[in-house]
Amino acid sequence: MAKHHPETDLLLEYAAGSLSEPFSLLVATHLALCPGCREKTGQYEAVGGAMLENLESTDIDDRLRDKVFAQLSAHVDIDAPAHATTMQNAALNEIDMRLPQPLRSYVKDNLEHLNWKSRGPVDEVKLLTEHAGVTSRLLKIKAGKAMPRHTHDGTELTLVLSGGFTDQGLYFGRGDVETASSQTDHAPVADDDEDCYCLAINDQRLRLSGPITRFLNPFVRL
Ligand SMILES: [Zn+2]
Structure with a gap:
């Protein structure tokens, strides 16, 4: 739970x-x-x-x-099931039970079979790339590894799909959502015995909330 x-x-x-x-x-x-x-x-x-x-x-x-x-x-x-196509895709591919139904419409294969890009201790697959200003990724934090310490330009929400991680003294397991604001400097560490798969959404645009911050971010155009 x-x-x-x-x-x-x-x-x-x-x-x-x-x-x-x-x-x-x-x-x-x-x-x-x-x-x-x-x-x-x-x-x-x-x-x-x-x-x-x-x-x-x-x-x-x-x-x-x-x-x-x-x-x-x-x-x-x-x-x-959201659409008929969801049913078809589920039938064509092996159903990955770690992916709840809403996500299965977007991730059409077993997690292990996706085209992961290595980012050091973390592998990632981008999703929903057509949404400018929002980064949507599946993350695989390798067993026992820490994500590099980082802050965010905007809010980052991380939902655990399988395995778990510890961050700032709190444990996040399947279904848990971590909300990290731009002030949060964090470094999640995956469980020792299992890779941790997550869905992470990061809205960079939240940083640009007014004329002053816009002035401070001259390289970002709205
Ligand atoms: Zn809840």
């Missing part, structure tokens, strides 16, 4: 359908492994739906309301 969960704000944004695809994927993957957050998110969706119903008699734009309803309902059935 997961012990470290996404922040409530993130679950609320997920329930409202306002998260970008990479963060939405990470939350959906956590929900598949965490009944507690699944229940909370279901409640947020119900509340959001009820609020929208109450707005019905006012001047809310019909198209906007339909769009929000569509987003809300798209997130309801997280355990059901």
